[in-house]
Amino acid sequence: MEGSPPLKVLLADDEQLTLDVLGASLTAQGLDVVLASTSADAIRAVEASPFDAVVTDVVFDGTSEGEQILAATRKLRPDTVCLLMTGYPRVEAAVQAMKVGAVDYLQKPVDPELLGATIQRAVREQRLSSEELPYQDLVDILSGLVAKSIERVDPYTAGHGERTRKYCKMVAEDFGLDRKTIEHLELGAIAHDYGKIFLDDLGFLTKKGPLTPAERREMQRHPLVGAERLGEHPQLKRVVQYVVEHHERWDGLGYPFRLRGEEISRPGRILCVVEVFDSLTTRRSYKGAWSLQKTIDFFESQSGRAFAPDIIDTFLRLLEVHGEEWLMAPRADLAAAGLLVPAERGATEPPQPGATPSPDPGPAQAATVRP
Numbered sequence: 001m002e003g004s005p006p007l008k009v010l011l012a013d014d015e016q017l018t019l020d021v022l023g024a025s026l027t028a029q030g031l032d033v034v035l036a037s038t039s040a041d042a043i044r045a046v047e048a049s050p051f052d053a054v055v056t057d058v059v060f061d062g063t064s065e066g067e068q069i070l071a072a073t074r075k076l077r078p079d080t081v082c083l084l085m086t087g088y089p090r091v092e093a094a095v096q097a098m099k100v101g102a103v104d105y106l107q108k109p110v111d112p113e114l115l116g117a118t119i120q121r122a123v124r125e126q127r128l129s130s131e132e133l134p135y136q137d138l139v140d141i142l143s144g145l146v147a148k149s150i151e152r153v154d155p156y157t158a159g160h161g162e163r164t165r166k167y168c169k170m171v172a173e174d175f176g177l178d179r180k181t182i183e184h185l186e187l188g189a190i191a192h193d194y195g196k197i198f199l200d201d202l203g204f205l206t207k208k209g210p211l212t213p214a215e216r217r218e219m220q221r222h223p224l225v226g227a228e229r230l231g232e233h234p235q236l237k238r239v240v241q242y243v244v245e246h247h248e249r250w251d252g253l254g255y256p257f258r259l260r261g262e263e264i265s266r267p268g269r270i271l272c273v274v275e276v277f278d279s280l281t282t283r284r285s286y287k288g289a290w291s292l293q294k295t296i297d298f299f300e301s302q303s304g305r306a307f308a309p310d311i312i313d314t315f316l317r318l319l320e321v322h323g324e325e326w327l328m329a330p331r332a333d334l335a336a337a338g339l340l341v342p343a344e345r346g347a348t349e350p351p352q353p354g355a356t357p358s359p360d361p362g363p364a365q366a367a368t369v370r371p
Contacts, residue, residue: 008032012042012056025112039065043072051080053119058086081122085110121145135183142190154205156284159333165189167274174314185267188242195226206285220255223247246271249306269308273315282330292323
């Protein structure tokens with residue numbers, strides 16, 4: 001969390017160049033890094049000092065000595081997050097190491113930015129498993145997970161979770177939902193796309209053209225994957241529900257469970273509307289930002305179809321007051337990510353009748369829209 005000391009990371013690999021490159025990059029990302037070129041050096045480091053994370057190669061000098069590092073870490077420092085990396089296609093060794101206690105596995109050559117994001121995510125997930133956390137700590141942890149994972153892979157989504165959280169809160173307050181429900185909805189809004197980082201192929205997140213049917217099916221897995229990764233923490237039960245629901249539709253044509261009408265919780269129905277609004281009005285790799293009027297016309301056409309009529313009525317009323325301000329909000333986030341261009345608001349073809357624009361095309365969705 002912001003203001004906390006840097007994460008302390010042990011990086012173990014028998015390739016000195018890999019150690020130097022990854023070590024320098026992780027240090028530049030704000031991590032406190034200790035390097036070890038042998039399994040013996042790594043184990044001594046673990047014995048001498050606690051680490052937030054241990055990242056180790058599976059194979060040292062042709063043998064699976066990485067397993068020894070993991071085993072020693074699990075025994076001596078059970079709260080330490082362990083990650084694996086290897087350049088050898090030895091599936092058995094990787095599986096065995098995961099059984100010893102690794103939480104994730106990266107294939108070499110490892111992208112330094114992705115490694116840093118993976119470390120940050122894994123440590124925050126580990127902290128999230130504690131029995132009780134204040135609401136603000138949960139916000140900070142989930143915001144960090146998203147910022148260091150999905151927004152790192154797809155910078156066009158910079159700020160998407162935080163903006164969605166803000167607008168969901170305003171809609172929920174207008175409906176008079178209780179404070180705890182609003183807090184859970186805010187957390188769900190922050191984390192709704194978290195599952196994308198765990199999909200098998202992340203290349204299509206920034207793809208400029210339409211998704212293939214296979215890519216579309218893979219993308220549609222992310223609500224359930226995100227829910228599984230958030231886990232069964234009792235404080236997150238409702239949060240997980242809203243994450244699962246955020247691509248369902250009022251008419252029952254959404255996913256993953258094709259829920260219909262009031263089978264979708266009210267917070268889930270709010271999130272369905274708000275995340276689509278922010279996606280439509282933000283420039284992405286494959287589309288320009290929609291104008292306010294075009295967005296309003298779309299939501300009016302989808303009331304009672306993709307979206308709950310009462311949510312649409314309230315949301316459109318809020319847009320009359322805040323619409324222009326909300327349209328400008330993504331510019332600062334895109335500028336911070338280095339993606340702002342003079343022609344910020346491009347044009348895309350409108351969705352086909354009955355389509356629901358979302359980051360992941362669903363049934364009957366137009367191929368030209370993937371906000």
